[in-house]
Structure formats: C-alpha cells, structure tokens
Amino acid sequence: MYEFTIIVPVYNEEDNLERVEKELLAYTKIASKKTAILFVNDGSKDNSQSLIETICARNEAFHYISFKENHGLSAAIKAGFDHVESPLVGYIDSDLQTAPEDFNLLLQHIGEYDLVTGVRANRKDSFVKNMSSKIANGIRRAFTHDGMDDTGCPLKVIKTDYAKRIPMFKGLHRFLPAMILLQNGRILQVPVQHFPRIAGTAKFGLWNRLLGPLMDCFAYLWMKKKYINYEVKDKG
Template sequence: MTYKFTIIVPVYNEEDNLERVETELSNYLKIAKVTSSVLFVNDGSSDNSQALIEAICERNEAFNYISFKQNRGLSAAIKAGFDYVDSELVGYIDSDLQTTPEDFNILLDHIDTHELVTGVRSNRKDSFVKNMSSKIANGIRRTFTHDGMDDTGCPLKVIKTDYAKRIPMFKGLHRFLPAMILLQKGRIIQVPVQHFPRMAGTANFGLWNRLFGPLMDCFAYLWMKKKYINYEVEKSSK
C-alpha cells in the first residue's frame, strides 16, 4: 500500500508506554483522513523497548521501525525519520502520548495551505515548573526567530516531507522546526490540540533541557539563518 502520511514515533526507554502506543495509533489509522503509517525510531533504548517495537511491527502491517546503535537524542531521531520516509506528508508524536493521535486530523485540515502545521497544547497537564520553564523558553525563542509560535515543543506536528527533508538538523533543532520552514519560505500555522498527563514512564527532559539548552540553541539558529542557502529552480532540462 502507498501511504500519504507517515507518523514518526521517537522512542527512548518507553517500554511501559508502547502497548498503549500500539493501541492508540492502530485506532487512529482506522479514522485517519489520509492513508497513514507509523515509523518507530528507537533512540538507543536500554530497556525492553526494541523487543516490544519489533513485536508490534510484526503484527501490524502499517508499522515499521529503525533503531539506533546508541542514544543520539530527540532531534537525531526526528531527523532520521525525515530521512527515512517517502510519503508526501510526515509528522511525529511522542511515545508518552500526552497528545492524542486523533488530533492529527485537526492538523491535516490545514496542511493543504501550509507547509507545517503544529499543535499548541491547550490546558497543559504538566507541573508548574515544567509549564513555566516552557513558557519562558518559548518567549526567548520567539524573540530570536520571530516565528510567532507559542509552543514549538508540542510533540504533534504535520509537515510536507520535501520541506522536512531540507531541514539541516542539529541537536535541539526540533524546537525550531517552524522557524526552519520559514527559512524555506514555507507557510506555518499553530492549532490548539488536547494535552494529557503522562501515564507511565519517566520524562527525559529536565530544567536544563527546557530552559538553558534552548537559549544556547537560539545562537546556533541565528548562525544557521545567516548561512542558510535557499534557492528555487526556474528551469531544468529534465
């Protein structure tokens, strides 16, 4: 079967969540607005995640996986997914399922007129510290990028694949995906989505990852923006 949309699921030590991920995504594929598949990217998990992923993919035709030799971080996992897929559209969702796959349909409603559609988590079910650090980090990022996005850390996005493949990823750049689409003269929009408490497993991001790390990444983004190469081919012999 040819799929129009591939959902990337980055995984790092999420063995307690994966059966629920299988159930939720299997249910979503039945109601998806376009033909959709799932790609697990195992980011060097040290628990039983890989064995569970292989079992899930064995019993679900629309599920596939790639697995890293070593842990390389969320940006690397997302980048590998972008590189691997060949569908027209690509998106991702975190394996903790604090967002719901059903909301991909809300994002897909806008993808015809935009190159990236990102969720913005309404009524977030996180701790006060996590919410405040995220709000501060997003404010800092907007100051640097002028992307107008309120919640680039929301783990629910849909992107046109040809734009996603042109993003030169580095560590932390998953927070700058809307800004990187803007550098390609693409159109972006944010849409409210649901948010839920984490049901199992442990969050892999602390205060440094949410606040101080993104501040340092802003300077890397500014350097990349200055050096970024963007071109359009007007004519070709092929």
C-alpha cells in the same frame, strides 16, 4: 502506498508502547490520510526494542528503525525524516500526552500550509515545567520571530519535501517552524488536547528545557545567516 507517516521517537518507553500501539492503530482506522507508523528507537536500554519488533510484526502499517546508541530526540526525528517516503510526515511522543486523533485537526490545514503544529491547550504538566517552557518559547520567539507559542508540542505535520531539507542539529527539533520559514514555507498552529504522563519518565529537565534552548537560539541565528535557499527559474 501511504499518504502520511507518523514518526514515534522511543527512548526507554517499554511501559507505554502497548498503549501507543493500541491508540495509533485506532487512529489509522479514522485517519483522514492513509497512515503508516515509524518507530525510531533512540538506543533504548530497556525492553523497548523487543516490544517494537513484536508490534511491527503484527501490524502491517507499523515499521521501525533502531539506533546503535542514544543520540537524542532531534536525531530520532531527523532519521524519521530521512526514511519516510510518504508526501506528508508528522511525529508524536511515545508518552502519548497528546492525542493521535488530533492529527486530523492538523491535516485539515496542511494543503494550504507547509507545517502545521499543535499548541497544547490546558497543559497537564507541573508548574515548573509549564513556566520553563513558557519562558523558553518566549526567548525563542524573540530570536526567530516565528510567531509560534509552543514549538515543543510533540504533534506536528509537515510536507515531507520541506522536512527533508531541514539541516537538523541537536536541539533543533524546537525550531522546526522557524526552519520551514527559512525555506519560505507557510506555518500554522492549531490548539490540541494535552494529558498528564501516566507511565515512564520525562526525558527533559530544567537545563534542556530552558538553558539549552537559549544556547540553541544562537546556533539558529548563525544558521539563518548562512542558510542557502534557492528557486530554479528554468532548466534545459
């Protein structure tokens, strides 16, 4: 029924969810593909789940899954990948620092590529956050050679059959382009808008934005060495 599903990971975002509903509902009316929305509630301890259920009850294209407890962003994205049935899948953060309408920019290229990711142009974050992200991206590129400038950008579109084959672990949401390359897929980055957070609190600090990803790079190298990728030549 749907061509594209947008995963929205949620952790304690009750102050943002009505705005998320409004903007994503508006996007579904202008989307270049017939679009569904999938909330993944990552064990929120505030009123997020109640709001999600209300939103989904009044919008046919909105659905949700809810974790028993908090497992982190990578787990929420992985659960979304596991549950979607549309041929294309994407995700956006519930803080809406990126614009849903920019999905149309990414979808323009997804026919030729297997993952298209946004690059946050003119970022509206603090100096410390911008610099730590820039350093972390530089380190990651040195390990993965994926050529991507901003893998932390929470705006991506992936062909679902590629997304479902990604062996996700904690922290590997930053390595999605590299994981597509391991499948011999093609990747592209496209500039997108960025806005300051206007509600809720950031879930990542200096440790999990800089030092954590450095450790994850070594996990990626191990995975790359052990990764199984095959093509079936014939069957009968």
